[in-house]
Amino acid sequence: MIGLNSSLSIATEALGAQTAALEVANNNIANANTPGYSRQVVSLSSAASIQNGTTVDEGVSYQGFTSVRDTVLDMAINAATSDQGSLTAQNTLLTQINSAFSGTTTGIGASLSTLFSDLSALSTTPSDSSARQTVLSDANALVDAFQQGAAALSNASSAANQQVSSAVAQVNELSQQIAALNGQIASAGANGSDGGALTDQRDELTTQLAQLLGVSTTQTGGTPTLTTTNGSPLVIGDSSYQLQVTTAADGTTHVLDGQGNDITDELTGGTIGGAITARDNTIPALSQQLDALASQFASAMNNAQAAGYDLNGNPGAAMFTVPATGSAAAGITVALTNGSQIAASSDGSTGSSGNVTTLLAVQSTNLPSAANPTDSYANLVGNIGFAGSQASSGLTATTSSLQQLTSQQGSESGVSIDEETSNLIRYQQAYTASARVISTINDMYTVLMNMSLGES
Amino acid sequence: MGERSGSTNANVVAACVKILKDLELEVQTATNAITCNKLMDLEESLWRQETLCARLKRSIYAIRPASLNAEGADLLREEASRLKAQSQIYEKLVSRASRSTAILQHLCSLYRNAARHPGRAMSMSISREA
Secondary structure, eight states: OOOHHHHHHHHHHHHHHHHHHHHHHHHHHHTTTOTTOOOEEEEEEEEEEEETTEEEEEEEEEEEEEEOOOHHHHHHHHHHHHHHHHHHHHHHHHHHHHHHHOOSSSHHHHHHHHHHHHHHHHTTOTTOHHHHHHHHHHHHHHHHHHHHHHHHHHHHHHHHHHHHHHHHHHHHHHHHHHHHHHHHHHHHHHTTOOOHHHHHHHHHHHHHHHHHSOEEEEEETTEEEEEETTOOEEEETTEEOOOEEEEOTTSOEEEEOTTSOBOGGGOOSHHHHHHHHIIIIIHHHHHHHHHHHHHHHHHHHHHHHHTSBOTTSOBOOOSEEOOSSSOHHHHOEEOOOSGGGSOOBSSSOTTOOHHHHHHHHHHHSOOTTSSOHHHHHHHHHHHHHHHHHHHHHHHHHHHHHHHHHHHHHHHHHSOOHHHHHHHHHHHHHHHHHHHHHHHHHHHHHHHHHHHHHHHO | OHHHHHHHHHHHHHHHHHHHHHHHHHHHHHHHHHHTTOHHHHHHHHHHHHHHHHHHHHHHHHOOGGGOOHHHHHHHHHHHHHHHHHHHHHHHHHHHHHHHHHHHHHHHHHHHHHHHOTTSOHHHHHHHHO
């Protein structure tokens, strides 16, 4: 049985612990909807000592408070956030490209169809200058469509470069803030504080960073280290390492680490990883396909032209010119300057339209890419749609996964007002019952005192 | 007859003292439960305290004051005083904890209302409560 002095000491400790618990609960409730806030719990331990072989209860000892965190879950959220950032960037760029190729009344597909339709009409009136001019206009429209398609891909590539530059600037800013917070957290730890709010801020910034770039978080000898997924340091303790951007000879934006090493190809995840993947893999593949179509189609049409004669009886000249280097689709032009140059005649006579059949045959003849021009273009559009669909469905799946992880984090680290309220009601009921017991004890005390004093 | 009734009274006093000691232990248990935020422990201790209080009441009224000797009276007075002192500390703690809980409940309520009516100034309610 403990003495009254010990009881008073226990009670003093208890009141201190109550005050701390109140502050923590107050903080939890006030931050119930703060993004990234981790619920704090009071750490109390029973204080006891052994005196003469007997354990003597000395009440409670306040150990401070800690934030409820699940590091593995935090890492999973950062990875999912990074995937989401990457797929969002890819999806945005592919949507932009898709809108340039999806037209049914304009664009390459419609222009090809119009060109062959008007060539077919020319076969009945080979000497009609108006019909010849219409075909020439169609060829010009097709060239414009090829150039617009190439421009759409080039614009998407430029947009990706801008995204990389802008995201790298944000990464540098966030890295600096995280490094500063690491310093403050270390100072708080040295003063015996959990630094919960600071750690929450840092975790929130790390998640923002993961949205921009795939990151890896480790603890090296107690020092928090943040690197890109390829291991380039971003933050070590309270020091940040700035990434740099540079423009390569081909005009693309490259990323350099703190030591000036080009890490562009090694960056994955986040806006930066997604933009680089789209710029360096998806867009070049589509450009190559478009260039092949422009080049092979131009070659097939030029060959067909060469097999005939124009309105003046001259051998057919090339209809299209394709640059020897660079993008064929961007540089393709119409070489003919007059409708009379269309080689409709197969024998050089004015009324002949025998070579129109050869020109029309290009529409249904396989190009070296193993498909005719119309199908080649359909394949290109299909590939754009497929890439967009993959990014879009991947984004939907990742967003759903991220929501589940965030919800799990919320249930483990977040604050539930309902749960807090329910507990508070139970506490209040317990205190009411305690007051009733205390009242009974007081009554009994009075009775006993009257009884014993009356006899002594 | 007188000896037997004296012995019976001594037994009742001993039982009463035992209950007072048990109650004192339970008050300590409840004090620790409140300070450690162990709600289940507190609720279980309260149930035991209420049972002990009922038994104490019965025991006290079974004592015949006329037959109470000085030794028995001292023992009762000493244990009752000790329990009283413990319960006074416990009372202060319960009062403080109860007020803390009331403030937290009010905060929860304010928070809910603020979420339902974002236009309302929460600070006014808080300062009024304070």
